[in-house]
Amino acid sequence: MDTKSLILGLTAATTLALASIPAQAAKLDDVLSRGKLVVGTGSTNAPWHFKDAGDTLQGFDIDMAKTVAKALFGDAEKVEFVNQSSDARIPNITTGKVDMTCQFMTVTGERAQQVNFTIPYYREGVGLMLKEGGQYADYAALKAAGSSVTIAVLQNVYAEELVHKALPEATVDQYDAQDLLYQALQSGRADAAATDQSSIAWYVTQNPGQYKDGGYGWSPQTYACAVAKGDQDWLNFVNTALHEAMTGVEFDTYAASFKKWFGKDLPPPAIGFPVEFK
Template identity: 30%
Template sequence: MRGTGHRSARVRMRGWGGVTGMAVACAVTAAVTLLPLTHGDGSHGGQDTGRGVTSVVRTTAESCADPEASLPPSGGGGPNIDKIRARGKLIAGVDQNSFRWGYRDPESGTLEGFDIDLVRAVAKDILGDPDAVIFRAIPTNQRIAALEHDRVDIVVRTMTINCDRLKQVSFSTAYFQAGQQVLAAKGSDITGYDRSLAGKRVCTAEGSTAYEALEKESFGAVFKDEHEGTAADPDLLTVPNQLDCLVRLQLGKVDAVVTDNALAAGQAAQDPAVELKGDKPFTTEYYGVAAKLGADDLVARVNHVLEEYRRGGASSPWMRSYQEWLEEGLPGVTGPPAATYRSN
């Protein structure tokens, strides 16, 4: 966390010249997301966890009835921990375009946000130094591949835990509750994830749960690309990064975006001409820290970090980070989801 610096950053970002200025600024940022970044500069029933954020529910892992159930926490080591220590750096896949979650401050050039704070907490626990991190920008559709090909140790990038992804990567316990919601211009006749989307051009990120939701129920929206193109094509509806959708919305290339409400709130903060549609998210999802499938020692260690991160109620590291980065756009959250562990 960086004190009050985020408030000045918000002022700067809101002063980028309105919708057109934001579109240009976002396009410039989105264009460099594939480049490696520089070295580091209680039941899960939602955030309303007055029962205590460290309470747990033991369950089995034979089926995927409870995908948020993860390995019990451990402060010990193992082959993956040893590799990180030998390197002297934690390599983390993050976003640099999601305002308040993982973004590059336009003035200082440093990475900041809720996810970045969590990465630094993991680095401090394993290596004793919150700055012992190599940050690598990972597009939405490359999060799993980055782990499978050992480009990163962990991905902390607003990544939803679900059964399909558990076949490809391992997840920590949940560290945030979110849900899918529609983002559109304030003057739009779109009212939410409903029949008002009929005939509308809707943008989503490839490999996102938003895309999966639209495949199940589109309400007549157009969301699949009907032509070949490149990631830089402004007419594409399915894009590598969530922020690419905001740029297309600002340029009038799409009518709406479907994405996590947590990300959409940050995008609405960047551009006062857009807003969340609908009273609430139409799904309930949980973010987790992802690691390579089978990296059990690292997952257990991250869960150990999260136990400490949640501890302390209103003064916990989790709450301090939430208050610094997210409270303005996502008010009313009283705490993190409580951990759920497998009983293996």
């Protein structure tokens, strides 16, 4: 057999082999056919994902997942949640156990090599929580007080460096549990607690008149959902659902969730030129 005939034969064989492989349904089609969305998330971190007294899963991450379910089926309840630890967020996506993960997941370059991130649905940062009516009115007063102030922070190798980015002279006390920060603030052992701004918003909302936000945030990080690589249609769909929740037809639902978990009223998107391109 000459070289040309050999090549033609191999090409024909390859074509037949490929044709015999059944087409794999895209994720969007797969989810629609299944009739429900499967989402990985946690259950122990308010206000993101936690259970109420009736054992019902709730939180801002849960609401974001339900937003996607509503876009898929017209029914926000057509979603199954898979309770997972933080270290399972990526493996459960890459193995196909879940369709997506919404679990206060910080976007990083390293993670983006393993999964595709959606558009952001929240921007986190560190803030300062103070007692209402306490010695220091706000961040400016804390900073002016220099080394006289003590800041409680969750124990971490970078904890002292993190606090000193905002308050260079402050004394830093580290605690190994989140609730201990609030206890230190309540008892007067700390003048402020440095923690996630979402946690501050939640705690202030749950304890009206007792605590307040110091009015300054730093160390920003982006929260987004994540999906498996290789399916642009699925990523585009989830992005569209989240985008319209924050800027379009589902804005009222998004704003109500934001108000419920963070105690803040969002201004409605401006009519006319799309605000996200300004």
